[in-house]
Amino acid sequence: LFAAPTEFLKGVVAMDGLPPDDRLEVCFAGRSNVGKSSLINALTGRKGLARASNTPGRTQEINFFTTTGGPYLVDLPGYGFANAPVKVVEKWQRLLKAYLAGRASLRRAFVLIDARHGVKAVDEEIMALLDRAAVTFQVVLTKADKIKLEDRERVLTQVRGALAKHPAAFPELVVTSSEKGDGIETLRAIISTLE
Numbered sequence: 001l002f003a004a005p006t007e008f009l010k011g012v013v014a015m016d017g018l019p020p021d022d023r024l025e026v027c028f029a030g031r032s033n034v035g036k037s038s039l040i041n042a043l044t045g046r047k048g049l050a051r052a053s054n055t056p057g058r059t060q061e062i063n064f065f066t067t068t069g070g071p072y073l074v075d076l077p078g079y080g081f082a083n084a085p086v087k088v089v090e091k092w093q094r095l096l097k098a099y100l101a102g103r104a105s106l107r108r109a110f111v112l113i114d115a116r117h118g119v120k121a122v123d124e125e126i127m128a129l130l131d132r133a134a135v136t137f138q139v140v141l142t143k144a145d146k147i148k149l150e151d152r153e154r155v156l157t158q159v160r161g162a163l164a165k166h167p168a169a170f171p172e173l174v175v176t177s178s179e180k181g182d183g184i185e186t187l188r189a190i191i192s193t194l195e
């Protein structure tokens, strides 16, 4: 899946811009700065691949990446921008809802949570959206290298507690560090075995 280069396919701003629903796909969601671009780059082994989604003006796009013979990797817009105009937030929430509810080939959403901070209110919102759209989601803890081992268990407990309230949550967590490479192979394996 990740042997040959993953390529950026397109950025989508409206439902009619989605590529054909002709293969499986997985999506990545997380508050801005959670480490989403870094994770996608680590997964695909391509530094800078997912940077496009972070450049100003492109943050509202749903970005599609192709893998070799495998699912699309879909980078959803980062959420939790404190200062984003209400109209902009509403527009992407509409697109996001339409995408999540209407994409038959979407097999799993990975919700990225900073390993230091655990689940926040904005993460609960996206999880509730996923519940409503009946999209199975799995939490990926990011930046695990930034938390001491003795603090990790406390965060894991908080996250598991939060997940218990969400019917669409997949119980198993993936702990990652894009910086150190922890959990990246595990995540690749999870994506590779989806059917």
Ligand code: GDP
Binding pocket: 030, 031, 032, 033, 034, 035, 036, 037, 038, 039, 054, 078, 142, 143, 144, 145, 146, 176, 177, 178, 179, 180
């Ligand atoms: P995004 O906004 O969610 O796409 O976040 P980025 O991938 O751009 O990362 C935000 C910041 O966190 C950057 O300064 C990254 O270098 C840093 N970062 C991302 N992943 C890791 C990680 O695994 N470990 C550490 N220590 N820093 C990370």
